[in-house]
């Protein structure tokens with residue numbers, strides 16, 4: 001019986017592993033389907049992780065984390081977790097892609113969430129070179145420049161407002177002329193003189209050169225007219241897919257999730273199922289930053305230690 005199973009080896013999972021093992025749990029396994037490090041390893045530069053003054057790649061930022069965990073006894077299984085279920089005694093059963101099975105007193109799930117792609121031409125080619133899904137991460141690179149934002153939900157409008165504080169102008173591009181964001185947010189956007197609304201358009205292409213994005217072409221759905229918007233940055237916010245498959249059951253989920261599939265947790269990262277914790281980008285209200293995911297992982301581990309201690313009496 002494991003003390004703790006950690007699912008996902010991104011910033012949340014690795015930090016959970018560090019705190020759990022250093023905090024005294026003996027049998028802890030972190031399951032990771034790829035290489036530990038998480039989605040930040042795809043980033044070519046990160047400059048907002050506290051204490052790391054130089055701009056580094058995501059890979060560079062994460063490379064020491066697994067080694068640090070290993071010093072305190074964290075075991076890593078390079079295996080995909082397929083499903084977590086509850087045993088009749090309240091412990092958890094874990095099944096992996098390679099067919100291995102484990103039981104654990106507690107589980108921290110931190111499998112992340114991924115931004116959806118919008119599907120326009122140039123999106124993949126320029127992803128990370130002008131096309132971004134994270135204003136907090138990349139907005140600063142466009143200080144004093146013009147940018148475009150795609151989407152009409154709360155995220156797109158809130159991020160457009162955030163970017164308007166940094167960029168000289170924000171073009172908010174949406175495929176309809178009504179927004180699904182909350183009316184108060186729509187009003188704030190409409191009243192922001194740095195934001196121009198471009199509605200009822202389809203994005204035809206984001207184009208650029210060797211240096212990155214130089215513009216976006218949109219086509220009016222009303223009259224077919226074409227408009228070229230010359231911007232070096234295009235931020236897309238068209239929804240996210242939460243990676244919550246591991247906690248799916250035949251009838252729903254092992255614990256409460258919201259309509260978007262994000263795991264509902266309290267301030268201890270405890271889910272509605274005792275002994276099951278969730279951390280990082282997959283939880284409700286996650287700021288989707290490395291430092292926040294790491295903080296969640298630490299919080300979850302500290303509370304998992306208490307839970308395991310109590311369970312063992």
Ligand code: FAD
Pocket residue numbers: 007008009010011012013031032033034035036037038039040041042043044045046047048049079080081082110111112113128134136137138243246279280281282287288289290291293
């Ligand atoms: P993730 O990093 O997504 O890690 C989840 C891990 O779980 C992954 O390694 C995945 O392989 C694994 N996993 C998933 N399912 C399973 C399974 N079934 N079994 C086993 N393993 C599984 N944040 C910043 O703070 N600053 C930035 O500048 C910044 N820039 C970014 C740039 C890019 C291009 C991207 C994509 C993200 C950026 N972020 C940035 C956001 C940051 O990467 C995330 O907020 C952070 O990685 C979330 O950590 P996490 O541990 O919750 O999830």
Ligand code: NAP
Pocket residue numbers: 117118119150151152153154155156158175176179180237238239240260
């Ligand atoms: P969302 O509500 O699903 O909105 C996605 C937006 O992207 C929609 O406007 C959609 O257009 C557009 N879109 C989807 N696919 C597209 C494509 N391929 N090309 C162009 N546009 C596309 O996602 P979200 O904004 O990330 O919000 C997710 C959930 O979190 C929502 O429930 C939201 O209310 C909530 N949230 C709340 C807050 C808050 O309360 N402060 C903040 C952020 C998010 P259509 O409108 O035409 O479908």
